Amino acid sequence: MLRLTGRLSRGAVVAFAVVCAYGAGVATGADPVSPARAVPDGVLDDAARRISRESALPAGRDDLRRAAVEGMLRRLGDRWARYYTAQEYDDVHGRLTGRYSGVGLWLGTDEGGGPIRVASVQPGSAAERAGVRVGDVITSVGGRAVGGWGVGAVAAALRGRSGSGVELRVGRGSAEHRFRLMRDAVRSGDVTVEQRSSDVQVIRVGAFTRGVGRQVREAVGGRAERHRGGLILDLRGNPGGLLDEAVETSSALLPDGVVMIYERRGERPRPLRVTGPGDGRTPLVVLVDAGTASAAEVVAGSLRDRDRAVIVGSRTYGKGSVQEPVRLRDGSVIELTVGRYRTPSGRDLDGVGIDPDVAVSADRPPGEAMRRADEVLRGLLAAAPTRDRG
Numbered sequence: 506m507l508r509l510t511g512r513l514s515r516g517a518v519v520a521f522a523v524v525c526a527y528g529a530g531v532a533t534g535a536d537p538v539s540p541a542r543a544v545p546d547g548v549l550d551d552a553a554r555r556i557s558r559e560s561a562l563p564a565g566r567d568d569l570r571r572a573a574v575e576g577m578l579r580r581l582g583d584r585w586a587r588y589y590t591a592q593e594y595d596d597v598h599g600r601l602t603g604r605y606s607g608v609g610l611w612l613g614t615d616e617g618g619g620p621i622r623v624a625s626v627q628p629g630s631a632a633e634r635a636g637v638r639v640g641d642v643i644t645s646v647g648g649r650a651v652g653g654w655g656v657g658a659v660a661a662a663l664r665g666r667s668g669s670g671v672e673l674r675v676g677r678g679s680a681e682h683r684f685r686l687m688r689d690a691v692r693s694g695d696v697t698v699e700q701r702s703s704d705v706q707v708i709r710v711g712a713f714t715r716g717v718g719r720q721v722r723e724a725v726g727g728r729a730e731r732h733r734g735g736l737i738l739d740l741r742g743n744p745g746g747l748l749d750e751a752v753e754t755s756s757a758l759l760p761d762g763v764v765m766i767y768e769r770r771g772e773r774p775r776p777l778r779v780t781g782p783g784d785g786r787t788p789l790v791v792l793v794d795a796g797t798a799s800a801a802e803v804v805a806g807s808l809r810d811r812d813r814a815v816i817v818g819s820r821t822y823g824k825g826s827v828q829e830p831v832r833l834r835d836g837s838v839i840e841l842t843v844g845r846y847r848t849p850s851g852r853d854l855d856g857v858g859i860d861p862d863v864a865v866s867a868d869r870p871p872g873e874a875m876r877r878a879d880e881v882l883r884g885l886l887a888a889a890p891t892r893d894r895g
Contacts, residue, residue: 549573574839583842585828591836593657607664608632608671608686611712611744612643612656621651621659623675624796625711625742628697632673635684639742639796641675648672664688695746696720704734705882707875710754713746713800718753725757725784735788735882737875738804741818745799748827748846752777755807758814760785764807766851767827769844776849788885789814790878793859795867798822805859806848815885816859817878819867823858 578586609630808814
């Protein structure tokens with residue numbers, strides 16, 4: 506499984522990893538991670554043993570081993586490399602495949618560290634019903650302060666048996682808010698379809714988890730009269746997900762051709778093409794913002810490059826790299842960057858992102874971008890006969 510996801514940076518709310526809530530990644534085939542060679546007992550183990558036994562400052566060997574692995578990843582200079590315990594990675598994998606019980610949150614941190622924030626809230630989840638908001642800072646879970654905890658630890662604390670409750674406290678501005686959330690089994694809620702008017706539909710994709718592409722294709726291929734006036738694909742706050750689901754989503758809106766170009770070290774660039782003919786005619790607007798990252802940028806970039814959609818909103822996050830997990834002998838996992846992707850025209854989005862065709866300031870209320878999308882759709886619909894005659 507490969508992984509495509511963003512992180513919180515410069516105020517952009519983008520989850521880089523989640524566990525009790527969501528994960529993001531790229532799947533290219535089978536789900537199991539690849540095995541790694543066993544590392545012989547040597548200098549690292551000897552150092553961990555001596556430090557834990559002789560240092561005046563207490564340190565467990567497990568903590569020291571983790572620090573060693575994370576130190577190697579830092580030395581690599583791979584900003585997206587991660588280390589997960591077996592439980593942490595199982596949580597991420599469970600979110601990708603829809604097999605977990607939780608409260609419906611994406612969690613993340615700023616690029617340089619800092620507090621753990623809510624990056625996205627799953628529609629219809631316990632968190633949404635209670636009023637948890639994107640940007641909220643997690644301060645305690647189950648009555649325990651989370652200072653010094655990692656994202657994985659907070660996520661694990663939020664997850665649990667379906668029907669059980671958990672207390673969540675968050676900081677929002679200068680105020681603190683307390684929520685009592687009931688955990689529930691995950692349901693397919695990353696795609697929602699809303700009737701904007703009698704003939705305009707909004708398809709909201711919160712993340713590219715397993716099955717999302719099929720759901721988008723079903724929505725697009727449904728009753729044509731419901732979107733005769735156009736489609737709005739809302740990718741705002743979407744931190745990424747499974748690459749094959751992103752490709753399938755683009756395919757649902759393209760008749761044929763290339764969706765993206767995948768480049769892996771030591772291999773020739775490989776174009777990923779439309780999986781099956783989709784709707785190439787219905788007027789289409791894609792909504793994006795600074796939280797639109799990674800696999801979500803694959804979709805927006807492919808539809809823009811293929812002259813299929815008008816992009817409305819603010820500049821996207823800008824992540825064009827792909828990660829792959831490797832299972833270690835104790836069940837833990839390291840993720841390394843193994844490749845990059847480009848848009849069909851060959852553009853590298855890493856560190857650049859996608860500038861919208863119609864800009865809407867990020868400081869404006871969310872409804873402003875939707876209003877502009879409506880205006881663009883009306884313009885596209887009015888121009889359609891002229892284009893068809895041309």
